[in-house]
Amino acid sequence: MSATIDVPSAAPQASAEVRHVTQVTWKTTLVLGVVTVLYGVLLLLAPHEGDSRFALSNAGDFFTIPVVVVPAMATAWVCFVIAAIVTTASAWLTRSARRLPAWAVALAAVVLLVGFLAWAAAGSPRDLSVVGLLGGAVLLSVPIVYGALGGVLCERAGVVNIAIEGQLLAGAFTAAIVGSITDSPYVGAFAAVLAGVLVGAVLGLFTITYHVNQVIVGVVLNVLVIGLTSFLYSQLLVPQTEALNATTRFTRIGIPFLERIPVIGPVLFDQTIIVYLMVVAVAVVWFALFRTRWGLRTRAVGEHPLAADTVGIDVVRTRYRAVLWAGAVAGLGGAFYTVVSINQFGKEMTAGAGFIALAAVIFGKWNPVRAALAGLLFGFASNLQSVLSVVGSPVPSQFMLMVPYVVTILAVAGLVGRSRPPAAEGVPYVKG
Template sequence: MSAATVDGTTAAPDAPRTLSTVTWKTSISLGVVLALYALLLVLAPHEGSARFALSTPTDFFQIPVYVVPGMATAWICGALAAVMVALSVGATRRARRTSVWVPSVFAAVLLVGFLAWAAAGSPRDLSVVGLLGGALVLSVPLVYGALSGVIGERSGTINIAIESQLLAGAFTAAIAGSLTKSPWVGLLAAMAAAALVALVLAVFTITYRVNQIIVGVVLNVLVIGLTSFFYSLVLVPNTATLNTTVRFERIPIPLLDRIPVIGPVLFDQTIIVYLMFVIVAVVWYALFRTRWGLRLRAVGEHPRAADTVGVDVLRTRYRALLVAGAVGGMGGAFYTVVSINQFNREMTAGAGFIALAAMIFGKWDPVRAALAGLLFGFATNLQNVLSVVGSPVPSQFMLMLPYIVTLFAVAGLVGRSRPPAALATPYTKE
């Protein structure tokens, strides 16, 4: 048997060969986005300059407002994006995967170009600090929800019920926070309520082996119905006592909060935002550096093998879902003890499903899922910033933007995503 050449290397006659699958998905996706961007510039040109403000009055030093020609900047950014598309096509033709930095640079330059086009001719400054800070705040429930999904699905249980966990957490935090006048009590109550929802999910999917997707959908509908019913029956007539919470105040970190651009964005936030960064790191460490994480991932990949070496599969999955529910509850509490001080009907507005998409986009990795949540939060906040500068972009399109980004991320740019092997597979101990 003759030697074989795979990816430019010569293997021994009977050596195992590894073939990597390279698709045109990334190149085609980047090309489609660039074509739509160019079509926008051709059909709706804007004359005038765009003004970008990078500082706030409390910064250590002031960065002058950058004034750039709108259309010229937009076309230059489009040309740079075209170079990234060419690099992606070249890598694919050579049977190599597109490097991560290529779509990252592509997205960054197109974003700058789009902002320059949208703000062209506006007398108002486009606040970069406001754009980034608002994006971070709006992404908080998405990040918590995505982490909840990662923990639950790494153990082998589909967590479609993230939306119900967020909503239950928001509802319970409103009542507990209103009765005690303590946002901390509201936060703990939200975690308990969401963990209870996760417990119901665990009982039906793990113990009784009911279809996991059906149970998740039913829980979402059930919690929406229950919270809407009690909102109308209990909270509306007793708003002053049961639906007026005390919110967490911002905690600026001295000196750091005065660093231009990143200071107000990262170091002048509420405790829930700071906890988000900590929990992302904790979940990553727990999943990949602890015995608990090893067992959790084992029951999600090969529960029979895990059971053979003494891991209690059902108990591990129960614990994972309870932890996941508590984390999701923190995201739900954000709505009523940080964002606004009361609960409103269906106030999560589908954030749980976007969090689910962020989890898939992040390939079931807590850090990547958190970054995906930040991306979707940025897309949501973009509509608010563009409306302030008087952008001609229709508000209906901007409302669709987070979902468009979700579709592109999950269907186009995410590449190959392999879920845990035993996901959605009930386990029966023989």
């Protein structure tokens, strides 16, 4: 007894055994099981005979993949069996205190999705365009991914960013006006960045300088931006649509050679500059946060501002910088609405994308890459509905529209679990 007390050394002793503690949870199994059973019940109750046609290539690809035609119910049941096997494996592994590898969860998700698509598209004379499904998903996810990146940047520095919605909307509005006046989408997008920075600056002023509750400021800023843009839209843009609310959109820039690869070519390499910039932005934000001195300082300020201050980091300046950068990124995402998607601004046109981005931040555990993937998942789930309505799915459209949100709830409750925010998030730093 006394011997161990006498050696309070930090170095591990040679004789000490390293204990491996694996935390196991039944949540993954439970969610997989529930989804698989629901899927099986759907197949049993509403069998949907016929063939499903999946179109994989576009004209202009290097080579043409023929349209894949599969018998719907057989495919659906095979997918059910695979998902059931993964679920059983998950249960067995959890019982023996081991974890299901992430790829198995992904496999189950993909398989369930393919099975569902086969079931839904059965008997339709039209081809289900895989390129359309994926390409639309990428487009729909653009503002969400930008917004989520803004959220990650801001929150890593310890400032809750509920104002993503406001930043997107301000960006969209400014891009519409400036883009219409100058007739240049580039100037419009730049103006959107400035608008996002402006909203970020107000957020910073109230939360960092005046120590107001960050959630309050975020919520109120959203209302403020909705009010301002809607008011100005009715008063200025509607009477002068030609001059102030008709932008030139970005054109698609295909990357030579790569754009002709089947499936991924049109999806990834024939997009507008805003989409390419999105990929760059994800990489840059990740690198900046985790591989640079600036990122280390920003995260330190978000986790333990007092400690950061003690070692000489200017907490206020670091937080301001992060909040302003976050505003810039989210503002650029807002430009998507008015200079990429369509060519004019509409009242409250972001329609809650900022809140979805906020969900993506939490879903992605405050990591830029994961948050971006979560954003893509949202985009995909939203696009599923429009693609299925083309082939004439038997599911009422309202339920398909619900899918992204239900998937998020399931994912947050079952697969992600407790996500830990930066420790000092929401806490104003008062230098004492």
